[in-house]
Amino acid sequence: MGSNDLAKLPQETSPVMLHGDEDRSPFLQAALNGDRVHPAAPRSPAALAKAARAAIDAGAQSVHVHAFDRAGRETLDAIACAELLHALRALCPGTPISLTTSAAIVKDPKERLQIVEAWREMPDLVTANQGEPGVVELCELLLSRGVAIEAGLLSVEDAEAFVRSGLAGRCRRILIEPLEIDPGIALQHAARMEERVVAAGITLEQVHHGFGIACWAVNRRALDRGHGIRTGLEDVTVLPDGSPARDNTELVAAAAHLIKEYGLPAGPTALGHPTNEDLFVGTPVRAVTS
Numbered sequence: 375m376g377s378n379d380l381a382k383l384p385q386e387t388s389p390v391m392l393h394g395d396e397d398r399s400p401f402l403q404a405a406l407n408g409d410r411v412h413p414a415a416p417r418s419p420a421a422l423a424k425a426a427r428a429a430i431d432a433g434a435q436s437v438h439v440h441a442f443d444r445a446g447r448e449t450l451d452a453i454a455c456a457e458l459l460h461a462l463r464a465l466c467p468g469t470p471i472s473l474t475t476s477a478a479i480v481k482d483p484k485e486r487l488q489i490v491e492a493w494r495e496m497p498d499l500v501t502a503n504q505g506e507p508g509v510v511e512l513c514e515l516l517l518s519r520g521v522a523i524e525a526g527l528l529s530v531e532d533a534e535a536f537v538r539s540g541l542a543g544r545c546r547r548i549l550i551e552p553l554e555i556d557p558g559i560a561l562q563h564a565a566r567m568e569e570r571v572v573a574a575g576i577t578l579e580q581v582h583h584g585f586g587i588a589c590w591a592v593n594r595r596a597l598d599r600g601h602g603i604r605t606g607l608e609d610v611t612v613l614p615d616g617s618p619a620r621d622n623t624e625l626v627a628a629a630a631h632l633i634k635e636y637g638l639p640a641g642p643t644a645l646g647h648p649t650n651e652d653l654f655v656g657t658p659v660r661a662v663t664s
Protein backbone atom coordinates (compact mmCIF):
# COMPACT_ATOMS: atom_id res chain seq x y z
CA MET A 375 0.00 0.00 0.00
CA GLY A 376 1.00 3.62 -0.34
CA SER A 377 3.39 5.61 -2.41
CA ASN A 378 6.40 3.36 -1.73
CA ASP A 379 4.73 0.47 -3.51
CA LEU A 380 3.48 2.64 -6.31
CA ALA A 381 7.02 3.83 -6.91
CA LYS A 382 8.13 0.26 -7.55
CA LEU A 383 5.61 -0.35 -10.30
CA PRO A 384 6.87 -0.49 -13.88
CA GLN A 385 6.81 2.87 -15.56
CA GLU A 386 4.54 2.03 -18.41
CA THR A 387 4.12 5.50 -19.69
CA SER A 388 7.81 5.86 -20.56
CA PRO A 389 7.74 3.95 -23.88
CA VAL A 390 5.07 6.37 -25.07
CA MET A 391 7.18 9.33 -24.14
CA LEU A 392 10.25 7.74 -25.72
CA HIS A 393 8.34 7.66 -28.96
CA GLY A 394 7.94 11.39 -28.70
CA ASP A 395 4.21 11.59 -28.14
CA GLU A 396 3.54 14.84 -26.39
CA ASP A 397 -0.05 13.86 -25.60
CA ARG A 398 -0.91 11.04 -23.25
CA SER A 399 -2.46 8.57 -25.64
CA PRO A 400 -4.88 6.06 -24.19
CA PHE A 401 -3.12 2.86 -23.19
CA LEU A 402 -2.92 0.21 -25.92
CA GLN A 403 -1.82 -3.33 -25.13
CA ALA A 404 -1.25 -6.07 -27.71
CA ALA A 405 -2.35 -9.58 -26.68
CA LEU A 406 -0.26 -11.48 -29.18
CA ASN A 407 -1.31 -15.11 -28.88
CA GLY A 408 -3.30 -16.68 -26.06
CA ASP A 409 -4.43 -20.12 -27.18
CA ARG A 410 -5.43 -18.81 -30.60
CA VAL A 411 -4.93 -21.21 -33.46
CA HIS A 412 -4.15 -18.95 -36.40
CA PRO A 413 -1.38 -18.99 -39.00
CA ALA A 414 -0.04 -15.66 -37.69
CA ALA A 415 -0.39 -16.37 -33.95
CA PRO A 416 3.19 -16.50 -32.61
CA ARG A 417 4.21 -19.22 -30.15
CA SER A 418 7.99 -19.52 -30.01
CA PRO A 419 10.02 -16.92 -28.09
CA ALA A 420 11.59 -15.72 -31.34
CA ALA A 421 8.25 -15.39 -33.13
CA LEU A 422 6.68 -13.66 -30.13
CA ALA A 423 9.58 -11.22 -29.86
CA LYS A 424 9.30 -10.36 -33.53
CA ALA A 425 5.54 -9.89 -33.25
CA ALA A 426 5.98 -7.78 -30.12
CA ARG A 427 8.52 -5.54 -31.84
CA ALA A 428 6.14 -4.99 -34.76
CA ALA A 429 3.22 -4.34 -32.38
CA ILE A 430 5.20 -1.73 -30.46
CA ASP A 431 6.23 -0.09 -33.71
CA ALA A 432 2.55 -0.02 -34.73
CA GLY A 433 1.55 1.78 -31.53
CA ALA A 434 1.23 -0.74 -28.69
CA GLN A 435 2.64 0.34 -25.34
CA SER A 436 2.74 -3.09 -23.73
CA VAL A 437 2.44 -6.72 -24.78
CA HIS A 438 0.55 -9.58 -23.16
CA VAL A 439 1.78 -13.09 -24.00
CA HIS A 440 1.35 -16.79 -23.26
CA ALA A 441 4.41 -19.06 -23.26
CA PHE A 442 4.36 -22.43 -25.03
CA ASP A 443 6.44 -25.52 -24.40
CA ARG A 444 8.28 -27.46 -27.05
CA ALA A 445 5.30 -29.78 -27.47
CA GLY A 446 3.18 -26.79 -28.42
CA ARG A 447 1.20 -26.58 -25.18
CA GLU A 448 0.63 -23.41 -23.17
CA THR A 449 2.79 -23.40 -20.06
CA LEU A 450 3.58 -21.39 -16.93
CA ASP A 451 6.87 -23.25 -16.50
CA ALA A 452 9.70 -21.07 -15.19
CA ILE A 453 12.22 -21.96 -17.88
CA ALA A 454 9.82 -21.49 -20.80
CA CYS A 455 8.59 -18.18 -19.36
CA ALA A 456 12.18 -16.99 -18.76
CA GLU A 457 13.18 -17.86 -22.32
CA LEU A 458 10.22 -15.91 -23.60
CA LEU A 459 10.98 -12.90 -21.40
CA HIS A 460 14.63 -12.87 -22.53
CA ALA A 461 13.64 -12.93 -26.18
CA LEU A 462 11.06 -10.17 -25.72
CA ARG A 463 13.37 -7.94 -23.69
CA ALA A 464 16.19 -8.32 -26.23
CA LEU A 465 14.00 -7.06 -29.05
CA CYS A 466 11.71 -4.71 -27.09
CA PRO A 467 13.81 -3.15 -24.33
CA GLY A 468 11.72 -1.12 -21.91
CA THR A 469 8.39 -2.54 -23.04
CA PRO A 470 6.25 -3.69 -20.10
CA ILE A 471 5.56 -7.39 -20.59
CA SER A 472 2.45 -9.06 -19.21
CA LEU A 473 2.40 -12.84 -18.80
CA THR A 474 -0.73 -14.89 -18.37
CA THR A 475 -1.38 -16.88 -15.19
CA SER A 476 -4.62 -18.37 -16.50
CA ALA A 477 -6.09 -21.36 -14.69
CA ALA A 478 -6.91 -22.69 -18.15
CA ILE A 479 -3.17 -23.57 -18.29
CA VAL A 480 -2.73 -24.96 -14.76
CA LYS A 481 -6.08 -25.73 -13.17
CA ASP A 482 -5.02 -26.72 -9.64
CA PRO A 483 -4.44 -23.51 -7.60
CA LYS A 484 -1.74 -25.10 -5.41
CA GLU A 485 0.15 -26.45 -8.39
CA ARG A 486 -0.11 -23.10 -10.14
CA LEU A 487 1.21 -21.27 -7.09
CA GLN A 488 4.17 -23.67 -6.86
CA ILE A 489 4.99 -23.23 -10.53
CA VAL A 490 4.86 -19.44 -10.26
CA GLU A 491 6.92 -19.56 -7.03
CA ALA A 492 9.69 -21.13 -9.11
CA TRP A 493 9.87 -18.13 -11.47
CA ARG A 494 13.26 -16.45 -11.30
CA GLU A 495 12.95 -14.17 -14.30
CA MET A 496 9.97 -11.98 -13.48
CA PRO A 497 7.60 -10.37 -15.96
CA ASP A 498 6.72 -6.72 -15.45
CA LEU A 499 3.06 -7.65 -15.10
CA VAL A 500 0.72 -10.60 -15.04
CA THR A 501 -2.93 -10.97 -15.87
CA ALA A 502 -4.73 -12.56 -12.94
CA ASN A 503 -8.35 -13.58 -13.53
CA GLN A 504 -10.15 -12.60 -10.36
CA GLY A 505 -12.76 -15.32 -10.60
CA GLU A 506 -10.24 -18.15 -10.41
CA PRO A 507 -9.67 -20.21 -7.25
CA GLY A 508 -6.43 -19.22 -5.54
CA VAL A 509 -6.08 -15.93 -7.38
CA VAL A 510 -5.69 -13.81 -4.24
CA GLU A 511 -2.75 -15.93 -3.00
CA LEU A 512 -1.26 -15.81 -6.47
CA CYS A 513 -1.54 -12.03 -6.57
CA GLU A 514 -0.04 -11.71 -3.08
CA LEU A 515 2.94 -13.85 -4.13
CA LEU A 516 3.56 -11.89 -7.30
CA LEU A 517 3.11 -8.52 -5.61
CA SER A 518 5.68 -9.56 -2.98
CA ARG A 519 8.08 -10.23 -5.84
CA GLY A 520 7.56 -6.88 -7.49
CA VAL A 521 5.28 -8.01 -10.31
CA ALA A 522 2.40 -5.70 -11.16
CA ILE A 523 -1.10 -7.12 -11.41
CA GLU A 524 -3.59 -6.70 -14.20
CA ALA A 525 -6.82 -7.82 -12.53
CA GLY A 526 -8.91 -9.64 -15.13
CA LEU A 527 -12.67 -9.34 -14.74
CA LEU A 528 -14.71 -11.67 -16.96
CA SER A 529 -18.02 -11.27 -15.17
CA VAL A 530 -19.86 -9.17 -12.61
CA GLU A 531 -19.15 -11.97 -10.12
CA ASP A 532 -15.43 -11.53 -10.81
CA ALA A 533 -15.82 -7.80 -10.22
CA GLU A 534 -17.51 -8.49 -6.89
CA ALA A 535 -14.81 -10.96 -5.87
CA PHE A 536 -12.18 -8.40 -6.79
CA VAL A 537 -13.87 -5.72 -4.68
CA ARG A 538 -14.03 -8.14 -1.73
CA SER A 539 -10.40 -9.24 -2.13
CA GLY A 540 -9.03 -5.87 -1.09
CA LEU A 541 -6.35 -6.17 -3.77
CA ALA A 542 -7.45 -3.13 -5.74
CA GLY A 543 -5.18 -0.65 -3.99
CA ARG A 544 -2.15 -2.66 -5.04
CA CYS A 545 -3.03 -3.59 -8.61
CA ARG A 546 -1.71 -1.85 -11.67
CA ARG A 547 -4.92 -1.88 -13.65
CA ILE A 548 -8.24 -3.63 -14.21
CA LEU A 549 -8.98 -5.57 -17.38
CA ILE A 550 -12.67 -5.48 -18.28
CA GLU A 551 -13.11 -8.57 -20.47
CA PRO A 552 -16.66 -9.43 -21.53
CA LEU A 553 -16.59 -12.76 -23.36
CA GLU A 554 -19.77 -12.43 -25.40
CA ILE A 555 -19.48 -12.53 -29.17
CA ASP A 556 -22.65 -10.43 -29.58
CA PRO A 557 -21.42 -6.83 -29.43
CA GLY A 558 -24.61 -5.49 -27.84
CA ILE A 559 -24.44 -8.02 -25.01
CA ALA A 560 -20.68 -7.53 -24.58
CA LEU A 561 -21.16 -3.76 -24.27
CA GLN A 562 -23.84 -4.17 -21.61
CA HIS A 563 -21.65 -6.63 -19.73
CA ALA A 564 -18.65 -4.29 -19.85
CA ALA A 565 -20.84 -1.51 -18.50
CA ARG A 566 -22.08 -3.66 -15.63
CA MET A 567 -18.56 -4.73 -14.63
CA GLU A 568 -17.34 -1.15 -14.83
CA GLU A 569 -20.26 0.09 -12.72
CA ARG A 570 -19.51 -2.49 -10.07
CA VAL A 571 -15.88 -1.43 -9.57
CA VAL A 572 -16.65 2.27 -9.80
CA ALA A 573 -19.47 1.88 -7.25
CA ALA A 574 -16.89 0.37 -4.89
CA GLY A 575 -14.79 3.53 -5.22
CA ILE A 576 -12.03 1.78 -7.19
CA THR A 577 -10.30 4.32 -9.38
CA LEU A 578 -7.68 2.04 -10.97
CA GLU A 579 -6.81 2.47 -14.62
CA GLN A 580 -9.07 0.32 -16.79
CA VAL A 581 -8.31 -1.51 -20.04
CA HIS A 582 -11.25 -2.96 -21.95
CA HIS A 583 -11.40 -5.63 -24.61
CA GLY A 584 -13.92 -8.10 -25.95
CA PHE A 585 -13.65 -11.20 -28.06
CA GLY A 586 -14.20 -11.60 -31.76
CA ILE A 587 -15.94 -8.79 -33.58
CA ALA A 588 -17.29 -7.52 -30.24
CA CYS A 589 -13.72 -6.52 -29.39
CA TRP A 590 -14.00 -3.38 -31.50
CA ALA A 591 -17.31 -2.29 -30.00
CA VAL A 592 -15.93 -2.82 -26.50
CA ASN A 593 -12.75 -0.93 -27.46
CA ARG A 594 -14.77 2.02 -28.78
CA ARG A 595 -16.92 2.21 -25.69
CA ALA A 596 -13.77 2.20 -23.56
CA LEU A 597 -12.18 5.01 -25.54
CA ASP A 598 -15.43 6.99 -25.28
CA ARG A 599 -15.06 6.73 -21.54
CA GLY A 600 -11.36 7.52 -21.38
CA HIS A 601 -10.10 3.99 -20.76
CA GLY A 602 -7.29 2.02 -22.37
CA ILE A 603 -7.84 -0.84 -24.79
CA ARG A 604 -6.35 -4.21 -25.73
CA THR A 605 -6.31 -5.96 -29.07
CA GLY A 606 -4.37 -8.75 -30.78
CA LEU A 607 -4.89 -12.29 -32.00
CA GLU A 608 -5.66 -13.60 -28.50
CA ASP A 609 -8.86 -11.56 -28.61
CA VAL A 610 -9.85 -11.05 -32.22
CA THR A 611 -8.96 -12.19 -35.74
CA VAL A 612 -10.92 -9.61 -37.71
CA LEU A 613 -10.52 -5.91 -38.37
CA PRO A 614 -13.25 -3.39 -37.44
CA ASP A 615 -14.94 -3.91 -40.83
CA GLY A 616 -15.14 -7.67 -40.24
CA SER A 617 -12.44 -8.59 -42.75
CA PRO A 618 -9.73 -11.03 -41.62
CA ALA A 619 -6.65 -9.44 -40.04
CA ARG A 620 -3.37 -10.57 -41.52
CA ASP A 621 -1.57 -10.55 -38.20
CA ASN A 622 -1.16 -8.84 -34.83
CA THR A 623 0.45 -5.81 -36.43
CA GLU A 624 -2.61 -5.12 -38.53
CA LEU A 625 -4.87 -5.37 -35.47
CA VAL A 626 -2.65 -3.05 -33.44
CA ALA A 627 -2.49 -0.56 -36.29
CA ALA A 628 -6.32 -0.58 -36.49
CA ALA A 629 -6.55 -0.03 -32.73
CA ALA A 630 -3.98 2.77 -32.88
CA HIS A 631 -6.05 4.35 -35.64
CA LEU A 632 -9.14 4.12 -33.43
CA ILE A 633 -7.26 5.87 -30.64
CA LYS A 634 -6.17 8.60 -33.03
CA GLU A 635 -9.78 9.15 -34.11
CA TYR A 636 -10.85 9.49 -30.52
CA GLY A 637 -8.03 11.91 -29.84
CA LEU A 638 -9.39 14.37 -32.41
CA PRO A 639 -11.09 17.49 -31.11
CA ALA A 640 -14.87 17.48 -31.34
CA GLY A 641 -16.06 18.70 -34.71
CA PRO A 642 -17.13 17.44 -38.12
CA THR A 643 -14.52 14.66 -38.10
CA ALA A 644 -15.47 13.52 -34.64
CA LEU A 645 -19.10 13.44 -35.73
CA GLY A 646 -18.01 10.98 -38.40
CA HIS A 647 -17.09 8.36 -35.80
CA PRO A 648 -18.75 5.08 -36.61
CA THR A 649 -21.36 4.28 -34.02
CA ASN A 650 -21.30 1.00 -32.19
CA GLU A 651 -24.10 -0.14 -34.47
CA ASP A 652 -21.78 0.25 -37.46
CA LEU A 653 -19.53 -2.32 -35.86
CA PHE A 654 -22.14 -5.03 -35.66
CA VAL A 655 -20.91 -6.50 -38.92
CA GLY A 656 -18.72 -9.38 -39.90
CA THR A 657 -18.63 -13.02 -39.03
CA PRO A 658 -18.54 -13.77 -35.33
CA VAL A 659 -15.47 -15.68 -34.30
CA ARG A 660 -14.94 -18.13 -31.48
CA ALA A 661 -14.26 -16.67 -28.06
CA VAL A 662 -11.11 -17.79 -26.31
CA THR A 663 -10.19 -17.73 -22.67
CA SER A 664 -7.63 -15.18 -21.55
Ligand SMILES: [Zn+2]
Pocket residue numbers: 405408438439440474501608663664
Ligand atom coordinates in the same frame (compact mmCIF):
# COMPACT_ATOMS: atom_id res chain seq x y z
ZN1 LIG B 1 -3.95 -13.98 -22.22
